[in-house]
Amino acid sequence: MMKIAIQGEFGSFSHEAALQMMPEATVIPCALSAQVFAAVESGAADAAVIPIENSLAGPVAEHYDLLLAHQLRIEREALVRIRHNLIALPGVELAQVERACSHPIALAQCRGFFAAHPAIAVTPFYDTAGSVKHIVEQQDRRSAAIASTEAARCYGATILAAGIEDNPENYTRFFFLRRNELVAENPRADKVSLAFSVENRPGTLVAALQIFADQGTNLTKIESRPVQGRPWEYIFYADFQMENAAGARAALVALEEHCSMIKELGRYSAASREK
Structure with a gap:
């Protein structure tokens, strides 16, 4: 049975994504993202599932840095619809709840609910599923958590209000990562992720981006991250x-003329949105 490392607790959205991508897998929770990557590189886990960006909150910057630093490759991607729920101990009613705890990003995505329930105080916590685990362990009947349906199931809690997020178009894109040597070529791949840096000369970034247009490829996303210890230099x-694979190779070869570093992070099939 495949072992998949995630950052966060059982019942987190990463846990949900891992089961969506590999339903029979054993999920290994890790406290830190760096531990997730280390577990796969060491062989303690067969794969990792990490969030890379949210449609409302934007990219997970740390994970871009870790992808560059480690010899792991993107094998698949998935888009998971993020549904936030108010979760409490069994038997607790909404009128009894004095505070709601969750990850700050989850709390920020439920402002409308809190505006409609001003008596409930907002309390930041380190993790969505972790907040459910906490109120269950403490048997705290005055507190609720905001997390996934899976978190409520994992910890034996009850959903008081479902789908309380402000915007239903709330998706997180997850990558399925494995060690480089274990990733087989995907004949149906239609998407490439890469990291590159350009020479510090006028026009080099423009020239590099022009390659994609010249090759007829559709650039769907670009992010920049600072290079550690080298102020004002960036990795893109x-x-x-x-x-097809030939078109991807042609784009990468042409890109080499303008780049001081290129690292292909993966070729995979683009995911479709879950409804």
């Missing part, structure tokens, strides 16, 4: 669509 992370 890009996703582009490809029609």
